[in-house]
Amino acid sequence: MILDSETKAVELPEDHGDELRLWLRLLTCTTLIEGEVRGRLRARFDVTLPRFDLMAQLDKVPDGMTLSDVSKRMMVSNGNVTGLVERLVESGHLDRRTSDTDRRVQVIRLTKAGRAEFRRMAAEHQVWIADIFSDLSPKDVRELMRLLAKTKGSARKAAQKRAL
Amino acid sequence: MILDSETKAVELPEDHGDELRLWLRLLTCTTLIEGEVRGRLRARFDVTLPRFDLMAQLDKVPDGMTLSDVSKRMMVSNGNVTGLVERLVESGHLDRRTSDTDRRVQVIRLTKAGRAEFRRMAAEHQVWIADIFSDLSPKDVRELMRLLAKTKGSARKAAQKRAL
DNA sequence: GCCAATTGCTTGAAGCCTAAAGAAATGCGA
DNA sequence: TCGCATTTCTTTAGGCTTCAAGCAATTGGC
Numbered sequence: 001m002i003l004d005s006e007t008k009a010v011e012l013p014e015d016h017g018d019e020l021r022l023w024l025r026l027l028t029c030t031t032l033i034e035g036e037v038r039g040r041l042r043a044r045f046d047v048t049l050p051r052f053d054l055m056a057q058l059d060k061v062p063d064g065m066t067l068s069d070v071s072k073r074m075m076v077s078n079g080n081v082t083g084l085v086e087r088l089v090e091s092g093h094l095d096r097r098t099s100d101t102d103r104r105v106q107v108i109r110l111t112k113a114g115r116a117e118f119r120r121m122a123a124e125h126q127v128w129i130a131d132i133f134s135d136l137s138p139k140d141v142r143e144l145m146r147l148l149a150k151t152k153g154s155a156r157k158a159a160q161k162r163a164l
Numbered sequence: 165m166i167l168d169s170e171t172k173a174v175e176l177p178e179d180h181g182d183e184l185r186l187w188l189r190l191l192t193c194t195t196l197i198e199g200e201v202r203g204r205l206r207a208r209f210d211v212t213l214p215r216f217d218l219m220a221q222l223d224k225v226p227d228g229m230t231l232s233d234v235s236k237r238m239m240v241s242n243g244n245v246t247g248l249v250e251r252l253v254e255s256g257h258l259d260r261r262t263s264d265t266d267r268r269v270q271v272i273r274l275t276k277a278g279r280a281e282f283r284r285m286a287a288e289h290q291v292w293i294a295d296i297f298s299d300l301s302p303k304d305v306r307e308l309m310r311l312l313a314k315t316k317g318s319a320r321k322a323a324q325k326r327a328l
Numbered sequence: 329g330c331c332a333a334t335t336g337c338t339t340g341a342a343g344c345c346t347a348a349a350g351a352a353a354t355g356c357g358a
Numbered sequence: 359t360c361g362c363a364t365t366t367c368t369t370t371a372g373g374c375t376t377c378a379a380g381c382a383a384t385t386g387g388c
Contacts, residue, residue, distance in 0.1 A: 016290045016294035018305050022305055025309060027194060034191070050343085050345090076345070077346050077347075078367065083343085103352080130178075133315065133318055135315075136183075144315070154299030162204070243340090243375080243378095247373085268335070269336065
């Protein structure tokens with residue numbers, strides 16, 4: 001069913017092995033680093049990675065954000081955030097109140113203690129990350145940033161296409 | 165407390181912002197793609213990503229492998245694999261037997277049905293991945309492979325260093 | 329052969345995560 | 359104003375995941 005070099009022979013499966021191998025390598029890198037960071041956070045601060053990530057989102061905004069915002073930024077489900085926030089409020093890291101203008105909305109913020117705790121963790125965390133990437137030259141880092149930006153765009157486009 | 169350019173001024177925190185941003189971008193890419201693949205696997209084949217990953221490991225070896233092997237390759241905990249395998253044996257995708265030479269060891273293999281099912285899924289999966297990375301040129305793919313290999317090595321080294 | 333250390337796996341508790349369904353509040357158009 | 363779609367969040371069921379503890383089988387040293 002192969003026709004000629006002009007006509008597309010759709011029946012012939014193309015080779016996509018390189019992309020697959022790239023994806024697996026990307027996944028390996030992330031899993032490896034994530035595991036390392038998770039372990040260090042646990043050993044050093046007795047905190048989980050999702051909690052740390054959530055606090056990192058909140059540290060960027062003084063006035064807090066809604067659960068939906070957090071959910072979008074962290075790319076996790078709404079229900080997930082509900083539980084995560086519940087535990088962090090319980091432990092005194094987060095402050096939660098219902099919006100004055102829209103009673104559906106919950107606004108969460110870091111408490112004073114929560115922010116201090118996060119800053120302490122974040123400082124070390126940044127050094128760990130630098131250590132993990134220490135074999136990469138500044139040029140490598142820039143190039144990787146560029147290619148991952150491209151990857152991100154490509155992935156978003158593919159996801160959007162499917163969502164229609 | 166800054167001394168001179170020869171003496172290391174350890175009290176002065178270095179800037180590691182680039183590495184941190186790189187890590188966050190890497191994580192974003194992986195989360196994005198993983199979510200997309202998870203969604204498609206669910207919608208198209210009603211299978212979860214961890215199940216698919218486990219089957220992918222087993223598809224590579226005709227004679228099966230031990231739970232420990234799977235655990236190492238997938239970079240997840242032993243206990244995790246136990247549960248995953250249990251469900252896949254239950255659903256008829258996997259075959260499990262105790263090793264003849266070492267009664268601690270469980271060897272798992274894809275069943276005939278399991279392998280057929282996996283191959284069917286894998287074929288589509290590969291096309292999805294190619295689509296997700298379609299904005300990247302072959303050169304981009306090669307370069308990204310190279311940089312991620314370097315990253316992997318660097319991360320492993322850092323992890324090893326900590327484990328001592 | 330015997331004992332200690334190691335290896336392979338399972339179990340249990342806790343937490344993370346998703347998808348889907350549901351409750352409450354909002355807003356918009358008729 | 360009413361009705362209805364939408365948005366925001368919670369709940370539920372099921373599954374994934376880790377860590378730590380524990381059990382059973384094997385191995386290695388003596």
